[in-house]
Amino acid sequence: MTTTATRTKKTAPLKPAKTIEEKKTQAEALHASIANQVEQLRDSARWTAFLTFAQAFHAYSINNLLLILSQREDASRVAGFRKWQSLNRQVRKGEKGIRIFGYSTKKVTEEDENGDEVEKRVARFPILSVFDIGQTELIDPEQGDPGTITAQLTGAEDYGIVDALSAYLEGEGWTVERSSLPGTMNGVTRPETMTVVINEDLSPEQAAKTTIHELAHVLLDHTEDMAEYSAHRGLMETEAESVAYVVAGMVGFDTSAYSVGYIAGWADGDTDLITSTAARVLRTAHQIAGILTLEDEATDDAEDVA
Structure with missing residues (x-):
């Protein structure tokens, strides 16, 4: 209102x-x-x-930062589901993931101009889901909350x-x-x-x-x-x-x-x-x-x- x-x-x-x-x-x-x-x-x-x-x-690229903010304006610290669990936080049930581009490489074998097989790595950008700290809650409050x-x-x-x-x-x-x-x-x-x-x-x-x-x-x-x-x-x-x-x-x-x-x-x-x-x-x-x-x-x- x-x-x-x-x-x-x-x-x-x-x-x-x-x-x-x-x-x-x-x-x-x-x-x-x-x-x-x-x-x-x-x-x-x-x-x-x-x-x-x-x-x-870890720091995100400017493109991923823009993606994060476009999906969640208050985002300040994001991580994957299991990463949050390792930090004594659980993503709340029903929370929607923030979609970003990941980065990985895949080894492929190709023929060069001489017909010889050579190995090379090709960059890949898979879609990943991360969650902001505001979408999580402490698993064990007795451990304290170093995140704030x-x-x-x-x-x-x-x-x-x-x-x-x-x-x-x-x-x-x-x-x-x-x-x-x-x-x-x-x-x-x-x-x-x-x-x-x-x-x-x-x-x-x-x-x-x-x-x-x-x-x-x-x-x-x-x-x-x-x-x-x-x-x-x-x-x-x-x-x-x-x-x-x-x-x-x-x-x-x-x-x-x-x-x-x-x-x-x-x-x-x-x-x-x-x-x-x-x-x-x-x-x-x-x-x-x-x-x-x-x-x-x-x-x-x-x-x-x-």
């Missing part, structure tokens, strides 16, 4: 007693704290377990963010929906239909963070070219979630339980990559903060970060 967005000033949750310079300083400090927290995570046993888990997967380093937010307040940002998106011609999404998917931006979907099962606080994340994708033009998104997905997800973390901090709630692990995973723990996104992340964070404040402050912020 489509979210009914309230457009009155009552929905704007922010009227902080801060100058523009103070807000800029706060945003910069929040972004810098991401790299610090990722460094701390990187030194933990959780990160070691996560890396060991992640090393079980994030925790869903559970707060009962969305700080007026969902309505305010939905109103902005709708004013730009987008449709915002709250409906069920598959697997572990929290939200998705679909530029071909100009639709943003937020999972209806999220807590208000997680829904607020996810709405910021999806708007960041829109403002940063991340999903305009799916080939480009597939090629640079780690960077783009790092940017969008960094924006969500910074904006949430400016509003007054902490998303680090979810955001730090999410960013660390997509950035492969690379704090230099996280730091390199500062200019784009902060510009977008200030833009969204302006949307969430009263109109006169939004105008000032827009001029300040232009």
